[in-house]
Amino acid sequence: MSDTHTFLPESSCPRCKYLMDATTPMDAIKSGPGAGDFTICLNCGTLLRFTDHLYLREMEPEELDELGASQRIMINKAQALIWSRGPLPKKMGGLNTR
Numbered sequence: 864m865s866d867t868h869t870f871l872p873e874s875s876c877p878r879c880k881y882l883m884d885a886t887t888p889m890d891a892i893k894s895g896p897g898a899g900d901f902t903i904c905l906n907c908g909t910l911l912r913f914t915d916h917l918y919l920r921e922m923e924p925e926e927l928d929e930l931g932a933s934q935r936i937m938i939n940k941a942q943a944l945i946w947s948r949g950p951l952p953k954k955m956g957g958l959n960t961r
């Protein structure tokens with residue numbers, strides 16, 4: 864995984880309400896996310912998608928078909944780690960958070 868953060872408009876996971884203000888790409892892409900890109904909640908593992916203004920919405924089940932095999936494997940590994948670790952402390956992540 865890259866350590867290149869992209870700061871986002873503050874948005875919360877629609878499932879668990881965890882606040883997020885940054886994202887980190889799972890591959891070598893250096894540019895930030897765009898509308899329609901997929902992401903995953905680091906708190907609960909829910910699959911999310913960026914809206915036109917980079918807010919987060921829950922991914923629809925039929926949208927899984929848009930993911931390739933390698934993306935599904937990365938997602939499955941990330942969800943396994945998140946679910947085995949459990950929820951994060953109730954504090955927003957990101958470099959600008961005190």
Ligand SMILES: [Zn+2]
Pocket residue numbers: 876877878879880881904905906907908909
């Ligand atoms: Zn969540």
